[in-house]
Amino acid sequence: MNIRENIRPGGRSARVQASVHEAVRGLLSTMDRSDVTIPLIAAKAGVTPSTIYRRWGDLQELLADVAVERLRPDAPPKDTGSARTDLTQWAEQYADEMASGPGRAMIRDVLSSVAIDSRNAGKCCGYTREQVQVIAERARDRGEDFPNVETVIDKLVAPIMYRILFDDVPPNSEKVLALVERLLPQQR
Amino acid sequence: MNIRENIRPGGRSARVQASVHEAVRGLLSTMDRSDVTIPLIAAKAGVTPSTIYRRWGDLQELLADVAVERLRPDAPPKDTGSARTDLTQWAEQYADEMASGPGRAMIRDVLSSVAIDSRNAGKCCGYTREQVQVIAERARDRGEDFPNVETVIDKLVAPIMYRILFDDVPPNSEKVLALVERLLPQQR
DNA sequence: GATCTAAAAGCAAATTATTTGCTTTAGCGT
DNA sequence: ACGCTAAAGCAAATAATTTGCTTTTAGATC
Structure with a gap:
């Protein structure tokens, strides 16, 4: 409990x-x-x-506990030299991992347990924020324009997750790219 | 089963x-x-x-079955005379209902059952699409500009749902308004 | 380093939920 | 009205969960 x-x-x-x-x-x-x-x-x-x-x-709590562990990123996003490519690569990997069978199962486990312990879903969200934060800070250090983290969550992370959870068609690479484009409009 | x-x-x-x-x-x-x-x-x-x-x-499947029923909208979105207000009012109601205790519980029930019967989550998503579609068609009939339904899902519905599921802070009226503003930028 | 303590683990009996084989019932087509 | 089939009822068997009590163990204190 x-x-x-x-x-x-x-x-x-x-x-x-x-x-x-x-x-x-x-x-x-x-x-x-x-x-x-x-x-x-x-x-x-x-x-x-x-x-x-x-x-x-119960089983749900235990599965959720294990899932949260496994959803924790093991490394910061790769530094590819620009915010645009950092974000694109990170988002594609995120979408792939989450849309995979085990990924979806883990997300479901985490969400199912929220009734009893709402910290779990928050933790996952926190991991994501941290990763985006790293990309944002690198962008700032390079002097690039970069939207704030909450905007990235709204415009990139949320649509990816929504499609994975509710839609039959999880977002493919093109879709992710389109979302990043909308978020960082001007190509130099 | x-x-x-x-x-x-x-x-x-x-x-x-x-x-x-x-x-x-x-x-x-x-x-x-x-x-x-x-x-x-x-x-x-x-x-x-x-x-x-x-x-x-099992219990999860049954709860999911009941939840899907209850998540089905009982009426089309109100016609308020303009797409902007139609969408704003619909989104605020949607956010409120989904963020409420029972709303969150129903969403969780629906998502938990996906492993066995993935139609459930799809149905919910379908209901939402239909509602947005109605607003979109009314806008078109009035000759108003209106983004396509998938864009509304990405920019409005997804962030609302993401915040509800993963964040501690569900979207309030201001937040919803800001999302609608971003989606339908020019005031007129 | 021995001893005490409290928190967590083990054990087993009692309870409760789930599965399953078989029987009965009710709605549908003829 | 009659038969057929899918779904419901029933009850016994199995499996999971809860619970009271005992034992173990890591850490604190002396």
């Missing part, structure tokens, strides 16, 4: 969390998500089901 | 569906969603649990 923050690293809690997360990742990669159950995860993680129930409450 | 389309109206199936839906709506209005279970719904609907399991598969 309550996913604790601030687990001291190296303690027993941390070990349990790590093995449970790993078990979840392993199972999700092997089998259909609808066949993944808490008793199964517990067995694979070498832990009692009640431990998982007490720590996470 | 499979939610059937084309249930002949007036048949037994239709009656069961209606009483189950009504039971769900009733329970959701009374109690916390995490306390709503299939056996409970079944009892309230005067139906066996196994009927629900066989027709809907």
